[in-house]
Amino acid sequence: MKIxxxxxxxxxxxxxxxxxxxxxxxxxxxxxxxxxxxxxxISVQDEMNHIIEAFERGISKSDIVIVTGGLGPTKDDKTKxxxxxxxxxxxxxxxxxxxxxxxxxxTRGYTKELNSLNQDQAxxxxxxxxxxxxxxxxxxxxxxxNDKIIINLPGVPFEMKGLMRDEIIQRLQNQFQSETIVHxxxxxxxxxxxxxxxxxxxxxxxxxxxxxxxxxxxxxSIDLRFSAFGTDKEFLQNEIQHQINQFKxxxxxxxxxxxxGNAQQILGDILKEKGLTISTAESCTGGxxxxxxxxxxxxxxxxxxxxxxxxxxxxxxxxxxxxxDIDEFTVVSEQxxxxxxxGVRNQLKTDISISTTGVAGPNKGEDGKEVGTVWIxxxxxxxxxxxxxxxxxLDREDFIKIVSNNALNLAIQFVREEC
Amino acid sequence: MKIxxxxxxxxxxxxxxxxxxxxxxxxxxxxxxxxxxxxxxISVQDEMNHIIEAFERGISKSDIVIVTGGLGPTKDDKTKxxxxxxxxxxxxxxxxxxxxxxxxxxTRGYTKELNSLNQDQAxxxxxxxxxxxxxxxxxxxxxxxNDKIIINLPGVPFEMKGLMRDEIIQRLQNQFQSETIVHxxxxxxxxxxxxxxxxxxxxxxxxxxxxxxxxxxxxxSIDLRFSAFGTDKEFLQNEIQHQINQFKxxxxxxxxxxxxGNAQQILGDILKEKGLTISTAESCTGGxxxxxxxxxxxxxxxxxxxxxxxxxxxxxxxxxxxxxDIDEFTVVSEQxxxxxxxGVRNQLKTDISISTTGVAGPNKGEDGKEVGTVWIxxxxxxxxxxxxxxxxxLDREDFIKIVSNNALNLAIQFVREEC
Numbered sequence: 001m002k003i004x005x006x007x008x009x010x011x012x013x014x015x016x017x018x019x020x021x022x023x024x025x026x027x028x029x030x031x032x033x034x035x036x037x038x039x040x041x042i043s044v045q046d047e048m049n050h051i052i053e054a055f056e057r058g059i060s061k062s063d064i065v066i067v068t069g070g071l072g073p074t075k076d077d078k079t080k081x082x083x084x085x086x087x088x089x090x091x092x093x094x095x096x097x098x099x100x101x102x103x104x105x106x107t108r109g110y111t112k113e114l115n116s117l118n119q120d121q122a123x124x125x126x127x128x129x130x131x132x133x134x135x136x137x138x139x140x141x142x143x144x145x146n147d148k149i150i151i152n153l154p155g156v157p158f159e160m161k162g163l164m165r166d167e168i169i170q171r172l173q174n175q176f177q178s179e180t181i182v183h184x185x186x187x188x189x190x191x192x193x194x195x196x197x198x199x200x201x202x203x204x205x206x207x208x209x210x211x212x213x214x215x216x217x218x219x220x221s222i223d224l225r226f227s228a229f230g231t232d233k234e235f236l237q238n239e240i241q242h243q244i245n246q247f248k249x250x251x252x253x254x255x256x257x258x259x260x261g262n263a264q265q266i267l268g269d270i271l272k273e274k275g276l277t278i279s280t281a282e283s284c285t286g287g288x289x290x291x292x293x294x295x296x297x298x299x300x301x302x303x304x305x306x307x308x309x310x311x312x313x314x315x316x317x318x319x320x321x322x323x324x325d326i327d328e329f330t331v332v333s334e335q336x337x338x339x340x341x342x343g344v345r346n347q348l349k350t351d352i353s354i355s356t357t358g359v360a361g362p363n364k365g366e367d368g369k370e371v372g373t374v375w376i377x378x379x380x381x382x383x384x385x386x387x388x389x390x391x392x393x394l395d396r397e398d399f400i401k402i403v404s405n406n407a408l409n410l411a412i413q414f415v416r417e418e419c
Numbered sequence: 420m421k422i423x424x425x426x427x428x429x430x431x432x433x434x435x436x437x438x439x440x441x442x443x444x445x446x447x448x449x450x451x452x453x454x455x456x457x458x459x460x461i462s463v464q465d466e467m468n469h470i471i472e473a474f475e476r477g478i479s480k481s482d483i484v485i486v487t488g489g490l491g492p493t494k495d496d497k498t499k500x501x502x503x504x505x506x507x508x509x510x511x512x513x514x515x516x517x518x519x520x521x522x523x524x525x526t527r528g529y530t531k532e533l534n535s536l537n538q539d540q541a542x543x544x545x546x547x548x549x550x551x552x553x554x555x556x557x558x559x560x561x562x563x564x565n566d567k568i569i570i571n572l573p574g575v576p577f578e579m580k581g582l583m584r585d586e587i588i589q590r591l592q593n594q595f596q597s598e599t600i601v602h603x604x605x606x607x608x609x610x611x612x613x614x615x616x617x618x619x620x621x622x623x624x625x626x627x628x629x630x631x632x633x634x635x636x637x638x639x640s641i642d643l644r645f646s647a648f649g650t651d652k653e654f655l656q657n658e659i660q661h662q663i664n665q666f667k668x669x670x671x672x673x674x675x676x677x678x679x680g681n682a683q684q685i686l687g688d689i690l691k692e693k694g695l696t697i698s699t700a701e702s703c704t705g706g707x708x709x710x711x712x713x714x715x716x717x718x719x720x721x722x723x724x725x726x727x728x729x730x731x732x733x734x735x736x737x738x739x740x741x742x743x744d745i746d747e748f749t750v751v752s753e754q755x756x757x758x759x760x761x762g763v764r765n766q767l768k769t770d771i772s773i774s775t776t777g778v779a780g781p782n783k784g785e786d787g788k789e790v791g792t793v794w795i796x797x798x799x800x801x802x803x804x805x806x807x808x809x810x811x812x813l814d815r816e817d818f819i820k821i822v823s824n825n826a827l828n829l830a831i832q833f834v835r836e837e838c
Contacts (some may be wrong), residue, residue, distance in 0.1 A: 008715070012631075012633055012644075013633065013635055014443075014447075014460065014648070015447055015456075015457045015459075015460065015645070016444065016448070016451050016457070016602060016646070017444040017446070017447030017448030017449075017457075018444075018446055018448075018602075018604075018635075018644070019444070019635075020439060020440070020441050020444045021440060021443075021444075022437070022439050024433075024436070024440075024462075025433070025436040025437075025438070025439045025440075026436065027432075027436070027709055028435055028436030029435070029436030029437075032434075032435050032436065038435070038436075039434070039463075039464065039469075040434075040435045040461065040462065040463055040464075040469070041433065041434065041461070041462040042459065042460070042461045042462075043443075043457065043459065043460040043461075044458075044459055045459075049667075050458070050459070063785075072612065072634065072636065073612060073613040073616060074612060074613070074616045074634040075616070075623065075729070076631075076632065076633045076634060101434070110611070115613055115614060115617050116617070117617060118613050118614055120590035135812055137527065152502060152584070156636070157817055158812060158813050158814070158817045158821075161814060161817070162812055181435075183435060183437075185437075192492070193491065193492060193493060194492040194534055194536035194537050195534060197493045197494070197536055198534055198535070198536060204494065209494025212431075212495075213494075213495065214431055214432065214465070214494060214495045215491065215493040216432055216437075216438075217491065217575070219557045225431075225432070225437070227431070228468075229433070262695070265460075277730075282706075282709075286709055286710055286712070286713025286714070286718075287701075287706035287707070287708070287709025287710040287713060287725055287727070288706070288710045288713075289706070290701075290705055290709070290710075291705055291706040291707045291709075291710045291819075293705070294705025294706060294707075294727075294729060294779075294819075295705070295815070295816065295819070297780075297781055297782070297815055298473075299705075299729070299783070300729055300730065303729050303730075303731035304725070304727070304729055304732065305726065305727040305728045305731055305733045306706055306715075306727040306728060307724065307725075307726055307727075307730045307737075308706070308709045308724040308725040308726075308727075309724045310713060310718070310719055310722050310723055310724045311696075311719065311722075311723035311724060311767070313723065313767075313768065314723055314724045314767055317766075317768075318726075318737075318766060318767070327644050343764075347736075347737060348730070348732075348733055348737070349732065349736075361716075362716055363716070363717070363807075389552070393554055393577060393581055395577070395580060396714070396716055397574055397714065398577045399711075400713075400714070402577075
């Protein structure tokens, strides 16, 4: 049986664009691991009637409604009152929640008395039950409506994540016998999306009904996602592998990785497999490549570090780039990129190193280079690859993101072919 | 008159948690600048009936529905067909869109003929008009329904952003005489959220009706957001400033900045004002602080760079940390943090430097230090601040985020008090 969920986030900060809703992605991923499908994500303002209407919508469409936000102690937090109105009941005080708040304050070193707003955090709708929140003052609310559930979680990400992992997933798994969902991504490069789709047309049309295919194009590659629904996880995994083997017969030359996901994870896996270490020298990407590589748990086994040389003096003094080459070719040049890569490899003593130098914009570089120009260099001491890209239309944020991703993908290819 | 918008994102990748919906935050922010309020953000699967139902919902609640995603050439892209069904009309070919695609392919160096899927991208619902997309093959669709509008944009962020900036905002401004919305955030520290709310209660209750107040608590600080709605922007700005002056009389001692937003922006402004330069030495934050600082356009004026010393050898060789202190106190210690900060300041020759060393987890550090322990050090050569934090509950991602933010906030305070 398919179990369906609606995710509801409450808070003006999302609707004015001040905050990106990362909570929903986390919750959706967690639910998928236990076979629960998210049918809709909806964000509404801190307004009573909007919140109540969203409860109604969620509960009418889905088996589970997971709500984040609006449980704080201040006037702009209205979720609990809205829930009472929706359930047609009153708020009652739960002494055990009060005890939890007192204990939490003690741990944090607050000695003062609880104020009235802290005490109000122990109020819950009388038709709801609660789950203690050891990470914060707002409890999780668990409300059963016939055979459906509304779960209210605090919007603070680390509190929400802690509750999901410690409590919610296990409880949902106990309550619902759900189907299994298996996702797997493979990474394709070197063919435009539409050409790939035409090449795959017959095969795609003949995919079994329980496998769903999606094309996720990036700037220089395509993620092809297989999603399978059923009861037997191993069977689904085998079926997807079988289809990937079929895919390889048709378009294997364009396959970069059989287990995509993200480039930093793939790069890490290959480096570990080959026992190689890596370092980076970043200019225009400003530390973002380092950030991506170190976002992988266990990366300290192969990643030594980065030198971000935002100022030219750092390129010359720490990375040993020739001042005369900077004068002749500018900092955004093949010569400088290559010397940066070689310089950081010598300084940090790694097998491989990557460098980036470019103009992220919005203003032209100091030497008048066009916004969007970038050189990436990769070296292992014997071979060196230098590659130029030009992205004039990207804003600063996307430029950094895409250049970083290109650098990681180029490194994957380099390690495969040259190491 | 208040003009309201619904944002609709289409794509399974959001509902399975593979992708965080950053498009909606961007669009919401842009709409706010021209006084359009986003009432709801909704994400649905690539399923015909879900998409059509979401069109209906959006158009019944809002004046404007902005839709992203599902315009690609592959089978999983269903938005255009759903729009036709919703509008009860057929798809027709637009030769000018075809010309745009041909031209785009030429620019990209593709010489091959357009395949049938490329040609289908020039099909649009006959009741819609289009806006050329110079960034990609899918045009923007603009559909008028009585006095309301549905706008379809490609889901690829840089295409969507380009179209919003170049075309959509201006057209919406021409069509709708909307109210003005002004947001302003101030940064508060040193008082728990609930105590602040009680301290501010009288003042908050007496705020004029057109000013809305929101509390956005972070781990170590609170953003207080003022939102004002009306017709006269200058009047609204003055009214908010007047209320901030009142706030200062009540709780001025807790005010960190009158113009919050983000710490990297505030730090950059103070450094520029004081003519100071800064560098960083990062271990557990892995380049994230560098990434945040360089995300600010113009940061090259004060930011020289970072040395990310993920491997201990880099701490010793490049940052001149004493091996004997590492042996005695471990890499996660006050001694090492301070030497890292001093080391990078000497190497990069900046006025100030920040360092971080800690255990991001999920596994314990090499020396057995508990996950969640971190030292931050800041120095200007004369004064040095070392501060310890302990976040045992955070996952790797949140740990890095919060430590980076703490480092930036500490740096703001340091520059204010010591420089």
